[in-house]
Amino acid sequence: MHSESNSGRLPVVFIGVLALAAAVGLVVSLRNSPSGPVVVVYSALDEQFSRPILERFTDQTGIRVLAKYDTESTKSVGLTQALLAERARPRCDVFWNNEIVNTLRLSRGSLLQDCDSAVFEQFPAEYRSKSDLWCGFAARARVLLVNTDLVNKDAMPTSIEDLCDPQWKNRVGIAKPLAGTTASHAACLFAVWGEERAKEFFRCLKANAQVLGGNKQVARAVATGALAFGLTDTDDALIELEAGYPVEIVYPDQGEGKLGTLFIPNTIAMIEGAPHKDSAKRLIEYLLSSEVEQTLAAGPSAQIPLRPGESKSDRVESPETVQAMQVDFEEAAENWDVAAQFLRREFAAAD
Template identity: 75%
Template sequence: MQSGSILNRLPVIIIALLAVSAAVGLTIALQNSPKGPVVVIYTALDEQFSRPILDKFTEQTGIRVLAKYDTESTKSVGLTQALFAERSRPRCDVFWNNEMVNTLRLARDGLLQDRDSSLYAEFPTEYRSKENLWCGFAARARVLLVNTDLVSDQDFPSGIEDLCDPMWKDRVGIAKPLAGTTASHAACLFAVWGEERTKDFFRRLKANAQVLGGNKQVARAVATGSLAFGITDTDDALIELEAGFPVAIIYPDQEEDQLGTLFIPNTVAMVKGAPHEKSAQKLIEFLLSPEVEEILAAGPSAQIPLRPGVPKSDRVESPATVKAMQVDFQKAAATWNAAAQFLRSEFATAE
């Protein structure tokens, strides 16, 4: 095999090794775990935000949670690959994803288990499965973070196309669009814009922007002045804004002829063949409770509740207060394989 071929496959090889590591770690944890009810969860939401929620579940139910967290660089993709690898002998009970597209990939391939429809019924139809396989909750928005010391008011960006403006060459940033919410955003653009326009956008973006390892890195680069502006998630943007850095958050594409801002929810689902089904059901019910959306809304990440009646933080906007991008998430998931192949070819060696 040629060295170039090996290099092109490195991201896939690394993700596969991470999946093996996760399986070994969970096997050891289960073998060494005290007796009593237990549930295994894979979660792509940052540990600093998800662990307190899981600890509260244990306090309330007595069910111990064994959690596998993902890394920033492989967000959701590494855990998804682990679930595919384990499909014949599931180890995980509940998948708490920080986006939608990879959850829908699992649903399309028959790796998720249907639940009673009443469990998801209170959430908007666009953010839950028609087959009761998954449900979305606690969203984040894809926003532009602008350094106000470097960008004058009259030059403020208004939409994602501004990332491709030559006047900002090498002064704007995006996370590598191979994992997490950046990959989900790309899949949504393929679904809404179509293949030709989306490929053109990402080629122009690659030529104009700095490509960083993750959304946190983009937000930090803007905050510290390494970039004039970049695209990130509301949780990462808020960290820099509330730390006192000279930044402003822009909800992009609000004009009548523009797409609107993309809101990406967390998703939760039970893995088909879950070893601890009763405990998994209780954990899913807890994660979808008003209590959890209130905690996530009030916390540092200010995640946006999707259950009607749960108040959002005044630190963020919501689909009720700004123009939201209208997406067929099922179509986005269906386009993912082709989209991912293109994005890997363009961005696998970027940075």
Template identity: 55%
Template sequence: MDSFGRKRVSGLLWIVLCAAPLVLLGCSPPPPGEVVVYTALDQEFSEPIFEAFTRRTGVEVKPKYDTESTKTLNLVSAILAESERPRCDLFWNNELLHTLRLERQGALRAYQSPTTAAYPAEYRSAEGEWCGFAARARVLLVNTQLLAEARWPDSIEDLTDPQWRDRCGIAKPLFGTTATHAACLYQAWGKERATRFFEDVQRNCRVMSGNRQVSKAVASGQLLFGLTDTDDAMLEVEAGSPVKIVYPDQGADQEGEELGALFIPNSLCLIKGSPNPAAAEQLMEFLLSPMVEGRLVDGPGAQIPLNPATEAKPRVETPDSVRAMPADFAEAAAGWDAAAEELKRIFATAG
């Protein structure tokens, strides 16, 4: 081979060697990517779980949070406003009412998975558009230093008793789990009775911006008792505050079979047309796993497991140990707009 031929072969070999890394790079898997989550669960509870997901998968979680008092409503409003060009891939709601409202407005994408199928039918969509997990109960929190046990309230209707005027509290029932509770009461009682109840509550109670504020006010002695969630109540219990949780409406002599302690799950749903659908499904599977639900059960929020495979033991009562309020969440969501108009009128100047 002459010198020209040798140079030509060497040149071709050099081109091949230089091109090989580019070919290999082109065949390598794409980077893990990202997933955008709008979450109403408190950042202190959800952020460590997102970090665990990223460590396991390499997928970056970009969460959007909002303020304590109006976060669910603001996040839902954002999802609806962005419906033409969705930014959110997955919505982690800390209640169920507004998830069902998104479902009714066609904003959700169906996703059937073996993980979802493990949850009880009443806590998931038959069409696969949402799944509930890690519940909380609506409870009364009592200051034990200021109120003797014989006088403890045992019903949500104690919030309307004039003897406790301005010494009991509730979060404004237009947001969060208090809104879900209000919607369920309108569905169970009907408009007339529920409206009368909330009018009495507004006159009698101190109306606060959120359940956390109610729990803190009871623990500090600003209130004798208040209606709140088990996660906020347990933060005070386990901090050593002089408080006790009362599960309302447990007595056989109390009016109405429709009462009891209302249990409200967290809920997950995928947003239709979102930019990162595969990563969103991956994150949803992770969040619904027994491991993650167990972490929420064992964590400071003391959530209540709904997946039978979750081995963690709850630190609060469950629907198996106390009387639960029967709730038709779908019907409550369907009637929410009408109920909200009444509640806006009643609580226009409160909170």
């Protein structure tokens, strides 16, 4: 699984072209495919990881999956724009997002429907919609990756707020907080901290940190010594750690009265007006199965199962082993318009 590049807002015309191309491609696929049950999925999880899972679903059920994957340039933003463009005539059945903000955008725009499945109830309430419109699974944690050649043990950061410490000015990094997990993190901070404190934090980040194109770039900069530490996702942090670079992963804001570490799930949802509802329900239930969470946990990104009782990878911590940030994702969605307007104004032109 990759981390999002957070490349900011794409030109409206360009996004429209992408959405149209996606729609035309799927229509052609549907017309030219053999008869039999099908399901159309838009997946923001990297094709190299999601395709084998979708192919296994077809092998087990006989339901063919027509998939539209994200691209390196647009990430989940492009898929979300395609879904918005198609709302009058939906072509997609299932949206498999590798974060949560864009799923919540669709939910608030009435583009999702209840798939009427009891499987959602098997997941913790904090990681699923109160009205069963979406469900989270296979999470990543938002962590600090620290270069141990550049940061002494007694100076190790312990909080995301250490990114604002003046002693580290221009030696720490974040991804541009306009899309992906960094945008999800921002929305959660607006919900938990409130608007004013969250704005103060991001203004401080803009002044103190280097703003890079994505979480992967932040992790790479820390590993190579261009940064002392930075905020990224566990999957990108693990790549650098397991490649042998002098880095350490810190799960931030632990301890009594602290914020806790944010865990951001993959999310799965059925699109309102899904053309193949029965097949969509079966795919959703499969993606929320123990088999899939274990597959993703065993993979290179060591994603973290959220289903209670599932075995976790010993390569990463989980909400059961460290203090997790307590956040109402629906409340985060309610704060998103305000957060997004502020972040675009502050960071759209950031390098």
